[in-house]
Each structure stands twice: as C-alpha cells, then as structure tokens.
Amino acid sequence: MSRAASIKDVATHAQVAVGTVSNVLNNPDRVSKRTKDRVLQAIDELGFVRNDAARQLRAGHSRTIGVVVLDVGNPFFTSLVRAAEDAAAMNGSAVLLGDSGHDANRESHYIDLFQEQRVQGLLISPVGDVADRLEALRQRGVPTVLVDRRADEDRFSSVSVDDDAGGYLAARHLLDLGRRKLAFVGGPLSIRQVSDRLLGARRAVDEVDGATLEILDSDGQSVLAGRGLGNSLVDRGAGDMPDGIFCANDLLALGVMQSLTMMNGVRIPEDVALIGYDDIDFAVSAVVPLSSIRQPTDAIGRTAIELLTEELDAQHPQHRAVVFTPELVVRHSTAGADAPH
Template sequence: MARLAGIKDVARQAGVSVGTVSNVINRPDLVSEETRSKVQAAIELLGFVRSESARQLRVGRSRIVAMLVLDLGNPFFVQVARGAEGASRAAGLGVMLCNSAEDPVQESEYLSLFAEQRVRGVLVTPADAHGTNLVDFRRRSIPFVFVDRVAPASECCSVSVDDVAGARLAVAHLLEAGHRSVTYVSGPMHLAQCRDRRTGALSALAGHGLAEDTLTHIEADRLDVAAGRQAGARLLALSRPPSAVFCANDLLALGVLQAVYAAGLRVPHDLSLVGYDDIEFAGAAAVPLTSVRQPAEQMGRLAAEMLIEETGDRAADHVHQRLVLQPELVVRESVQLVSAH
C-alpha cells in the first residue's frame, strides 16, 4: 500500500517551509494568496489529509463527540442521533456513533475506546443499571451527558422525557376506552425506561381506582420486534388474555401486532394496542399504531448543545442541568372502545 503524503511532502512539492504549510492549513490569513494557491495545489496533487490526532495533540482538544446508544436498530435512537449530529456539525464537530446493544460489557468496552481516542465528550444512554461503567469513566475527566435518562447526580447534564407521564397517558387512554384487563409488555427491567413506564402504568390504574394487580406484566429480554412477537405469543397463551396491551416501545408493539395476526386475531377488534416512541413505522403499520411520542430529535440536539457548552471556550461558566421533556399521546386506530366489541 502506498505511503500517505505528509506535511513535509506538501512543503517539498510547493517549494515552501513546513511552517508555511501549517499556516495555510490552520491560519490561512497569515499567508499570501499566491502562496496559499501553491500549497493548496500541492495538497490536491498529493492527496494530503491532515492528521487529526496530531492536531488534537497540538491544540489539546478533540473535534469528535462520541455517542453511545442502546440499540441502533431502533429508529428512535436514529432520530436522537440525527439531532445530536445536527448540533455537533453546526459547532464544527463530528460524531462517532456506537451501539451498546443493551449490554453493559459492550458499553464498558466502548467507553474505554472513547477514553483512548481522547474524544471531546460523550453522549450516552446507559445500559449498566448500577452505573459502575460511568463511575469508572468519570475518572478519565471526559465530560458526558445522559440522553434519554435522568442523571443520578449533579455531576453531569441529562436530557430525558418524563416516561412516567408518558406511560400514564398510554394506559389512561386504554382505561378511558373501557378496558379493565391490561398487560404491560416491557424490555429488561434493569433499564430505567422500562421501570419508569411501569410506574406510569400503575399510576394510571390508581387514578381510575383500580388495583395494581389489574396490570399483568410480560418482560421481554430485548426491546425489538422479535422479542415483541415472542411476548405476543406468551400473552395470547394466558388462560385469560387481556383486552389491551401497552408496550414499552413501538418495536415491541409491532412484534405483538405480528403475533396477534399470526394467531388469526385482529387489532383492535380482538386486542387493543398502544406503543411508545412514535417511530415512523408506527403510523405506517398495517393497523396505524397509537403511540406515545417522544421529541427524539430535540432530545439529541439539546444533549449535544449541553456537551458543546461544557467543553467549549466558556466551560468555566457551564452549569449542569437536568432537562425533562414532555411526551404526547398520538391516537390512531389500534385502540377500540370495549363497548364496541
């Protein structure tokens, strides 16, 4: 493989000093237009690309923000990443996007990689319920911001959505439609989002004077469509299947929908269904899905802006914040009034 051209090669080709090439790249206003043109021509001829690691060592600050999410297969996190990328690009920064796959071990490995790469900061949706990985990472003195999770302490910023309120909206909608037999299908309960959404569901029951045991719970091992299909098969096999299901995210709900149709049943005639996140596929499903919408792109943008402020020229003035955004219920066709059955 051919050797990559270096700054000395550019200087030799342009007939100038290495310092002049450096000025053209980093401080072009110090160089005459004629010299800049010669250096730029040499750069294009040789295919020179400046070394980001060398630049980083010189200025002491990376231009890369790392982002670690639970599942890149979930369109919700793609929307969050889009918001973070927009804010980062506006600030002249790039984003390194990684997937923990809801695995604390994989999360730990990525955090170590980020530290080795000396990234500017990290946007993270934690997979480790105990927070051990981030406690260790904090010792590296690299700022980080929680995304889709409330920061447990005042040592960092966070941007999240009120998941208790969102789940309360979802289950209250089912109860107001006359349902009294509701199942909550969640992902792993070590995830705070799944726990908070169960709390919101129970709050809705209490608000309608119903006991906690009115809500049955099926815990899936993942938050994807395949896990939703498996959960759907389990709930249909119950001795007394529910009339309504609330899922911790839309991917689970789409899997439940598939299981219902595979069993020869229909949504909402035989089973009413509500999801969470309001991903694009929710409205485009065979039966448009009622779902709780999270402002995903806004969440990513705000988180990135917080991190940029904390790592910028005015970092000394930065004050950690915990922003909690409000969800909204988007009503479609997947819930039916009990009286209409």
C-alpha cells in the same frame, strides 16, 4: 506502494516553510491569499491528507464526539443519533457511534475506546449506573451528557423524556376507552426507561376501580420478543386475554400486533386495544396503524449536543437536566375502541 505525501513534501512542492503549511491548515488567516493558494494547489497535486491523529496528540482531543446507545437497531435511537450528528456537524465535529446492546461490558469497552480516541466529549444512554465511571472520565477532560436518562444535576447534564408521564398517558388512554384488564409488555425492568413507564401505567390503573395491570416481562425489546409474548397470550385462550395492552416500545407493540392479528385472528382494536411507545416511523405504516407515545427524538439529539457544547465551552459549567414532555398519538389500534361486550 508509494508512501503518502507528508507536510514536508507539501512545503517543498510549494516552496514555503513547513510552518507556513501548518498555518494554512490550522490558522489560514495568518497567511496571504497568494501563499495560501500556492499551498492548497500543492496539497491538491500531491494528494496530501493531514495526520489528524498527530494533531489530536498535540491538542489533547479530537474533533469527534462519542455516542453510546442501548440499541442502534431501535429506530428511536437511530433518529436520535442522526439529529445529534447533524447538530455536531454544524459545530465542525463528527460522531463516533457505539452500540452497547444493553451489555454493561460492551458499554465499558466503548467508553475506553472513545477515551483512547481522545473524543471531545461523550453522549451516553447508559445500561446501568455508570456515574462514577463517567465522573472519572470528566476528571480526565472528557465531559459527558446522559441521553434518554435524567441525571443528578450536581454531577452531569442530561436530556430525557418524562417516561413516568408517558406511561401514565398510555394506560390512561386505554382506561378512558373502557378497558379494565390491562397488560404491560416490556423488559428488563432494570432498564430505567422501562421501569419508569411501568410506574406511570400503575399510577393510572390505581386511579380506576376494578382496573388491573398484568406485567409481562419481555426477553428484549424487539419485534421478535413482542411476537413471542403475543403468542403466549393467545395460548391462554380468549377468556384470559387482556383487553388493553401497553408495550414499552413500538417494536414490541408491532411484534404483539403481528402475533395477534396476522397469526391468530385477534381483532385490534375491537378485541384488544394496543398502544406502543416512541412513535417510530413504522408505527403509522403498520397493518393496523399503531397508537403510541411520541418522544421528540430530533429535539433530544440536538439538545444533547447543545448541552455538551456548553460543557466544553465553560470553564466551570452549570449542569442542566432538560426533560421533554411526551405526547399521546392516537391511531387505529386504539381509535374508537370501545370496551368489548
């Protein structure tokens, strides 16, 4: 196997100094067009690829941004990361993605790995409280922006959605339809986003006399987890079924919908009104188009990169907490769902 061409090989082939090749790669304005064209031709003919790892060692950082999310299988995070990647590319950076899978140890591994890769900065949707860990990372020159989690502005910048308000919107919508026996499906409650959505739902229920809210802790936030909880509700019998269900994300809601409608003949929204959270693309194309609380994933991803860029460019950055307002999207799973008689 032949060895890869080096910068010295390019210099020899183009009949220039090694420093001239370095300038063409890093400071092209310092080189005449004629010389630059000769060096670029040599690079093309030899198939030279710059050793970016060596450049990172000299510079102390790379042109990459680390991103750690809770669940890359959730379309909410997929859309968010895509938007962040597009925004990073506009700045000449690339994104390295890590999926913690709601596992604190796995999250810690990715933080270590990205530090070893000398990333410019880190975007993270944390599993738990990692403030001290991220503070230490920043002291080593790696700024961090929290995503989908509000942070203390004295310590970090963050971009998030008001999940308490979103939970209130969802439960209030069901209550306005005349539903009084509500259930909240989500978990684990140790996830801040889930607990905040539950707080908002409780606030709405407390405003209406005779309304109740049952908490159904889900084993994860997947379609499969939602389907399992839907089956457990059906096993109770029709008399003990909630008349309105708010799920902490759309994947859970789609699983509940599959169980109730496709496997057990429960009518949505006539028997049970159902609403999710996130407004992923699959919500509109569900068997029964799903009402949901919309989060602006594109804006969240772009804003995360903007905040990180501010942290990188300023010697003494002013941390900011950007909080977006969620939006109620009404579709057939609740539309026209008057209280059952």
